[in-house]
Amino acid sequence: MQLHPKRRSPLQRRRLKRVLIGVFAASAVLADAGAAAAQAVSSNEQLAISTPPAGSAAWVADHSLGLDLPDPATAAPQAVAAFFATLTPEQTAHLVAAYPLVVGNLDGAPLQLRYQANRVAIAAERDRARARAADPKLDADTRALAKSRADDSEGLLAKGRQILAFDPRGRGLVSEVYGDLAAAQRVSVLVPGSDADLGHFDQTVDPLRSPAGMARALLAEEHRQAPDTHSAVIAWTGYVTPSGLGPDAVTSRLADVGAPRLIRLLGGLAVTSSPAAPPTLFCHSYGSVVCGVAAPKIHDDRKTDVVVFGSPGMGVQNTGELGDGVRIWATRNPTDWIANVPYLEVGGLGHGADPTNPEFGSVQVSSAGAVGHTGYFAQHTDSLRNFGSIALGDYSDVTNH
Incomplete structure (x- = not known):
């Protein structure tokens, strides 16, 4: 007999949590005995970021x-x-110079101004990290981490990169725009899952494991399908993601904090860009939990397309719980280890029903040709082609088998 969560003793709840965390991690390990196993062992609970970036208090107090x-x-x-x-150009220049982290993360601020402010903030973080990397008073591990942070920051300063948000706190948050967001007719937002942060934002080895690589692949596919359509894709690592497959991956705690930040992003896009349709959300793995929490708060004259792939669940039992403002599309390829994770929710652990189950109510999408948990944006896969069609609003071209 299954006990109701409220009737369990504290000891029973702690035991259940340990069991479910073990089930989630063990399921992934059995399916992917390499990286997933290592992540599960080394995972730890993350500190969610819900407050504005550094400098915000001084900004509010500034009446100069x-x-x-x-x-x-x-x-x-x-x-x-x-x-x-x-504001005058002189006033905006003053604010960028004095408060780059605030301006660069302020949803609703002009796009070009945010790009400019974030270059200033990233350069400052690079220089700070370089100084730490060269500090002989620090131990070797600390200096190595600082060098890695400096290198990651330097990469974001490459010519032509459009950094929409940057926050160096913790593991680092960063979001980047691909394409001309101000002129885009179609806009997509990629919401990544576990282990997405500054250090893993843009990977040269196996790039489709990173938010930047996925976003570039999606934009290229849109250009292939509709070369005359102005499109833009945002790789949004705007929330603290779980690290590995430990406790944070089993609960919605980080998603509950991340979802309001996603809603603010969409609110900012509504006043700084003017696409022909609401931005499409592409929610990978734990990112689909974030999108599930955010979905009931999305309201527009037209439905927002939400595409979930490699999903552990959206925190609900069916699409009816996500509100009328969204249209849910779902896919999972047969080799994705996420299929081995239990689709349940008990006492706040787990993420509910399987979005790819026909009873969930989502529109099923073919991902034929995709391999593994991060192979959905690989060339010549049904998933990439279908994602491009959904992003462009060409729904009749989407295949479901």
């Missing part, structure tokens, strides 16, 4: 321009956009 600056913690993107519309 004779103006009240919008509070990064509470100001709606529409209010932010209206504020920046009143």
Whole structure:
């Protein structure tokens, strides 16, 4: 007999948590005995980031321009956009120089201004990390980590990169735009899963494991299918993701904090870009949990397409619990180890029903040719072709088998 979660003793709940975490990790290990096993062993709970970036308190207290600056913690993107519309070029230049982390992460601020501010913030982080890497008073491991952070930051400063958000706290948050977001007719947002952070944002080895690699592949596919359509893709690592397959991957704790940040991103896009349709969300692995938490808060005259792939669940039992503002598309290839993870939710552990189950209510999408948990954006796969068609709104071209 299954006990109701509220009737379990604290000891029973702790035991259940350990069992479920073990089941999730063991399932992945059995399916992928290499990297997944190592991640499961080394995983730890992460500190979610819910507060505005460094410098926000000083920003709010600054009245040197004779103006009240919008509070990064509470100001709606529409209010932010209206504020920046009143500023002179000299005033905006002052704010970028004084508060690059604030301006660079402020949803509703002009896109080019955010790109500029984030270059300033990234250069400062690179220089700080370089100084630590060269500090003989620090131990070798600390210096090595600092060098890695400096190298990752330097990569983001390459010519032509458009960094929409950057926050060096913790493992590092970074979001990048591919394409001309201001002029795009179609916009997509990639919401990644576990282990996405500054250090894993853009990988040269096996790039499709990284948010940047997935986003580039999607944009290239859209250009292949519709070369005359202006498209843009955002690789959004705007929340603290789980590390490995440990406790954070089994609960919605990090998704609960990440979802409001995703909603703010969409609110900012609504006032700084003007695509022909609401941005399409592509939610990979744990990212689909974030999208599930955010979905009921998405409201528009037209439905927002939400594509979940390699999903452990969206925190619900069916699409009816996600609200009327979204249309859910789902796929999972036969070799993806995520299929071995239990699709359940008990006492806050687990993420609910399988989105690829016909009873869930999603539109089924073929991913034929895709291999493994990160192979959905590989060339010549049904998943990549279908993703491109959904992003472009060409629904009749989507295949479901």
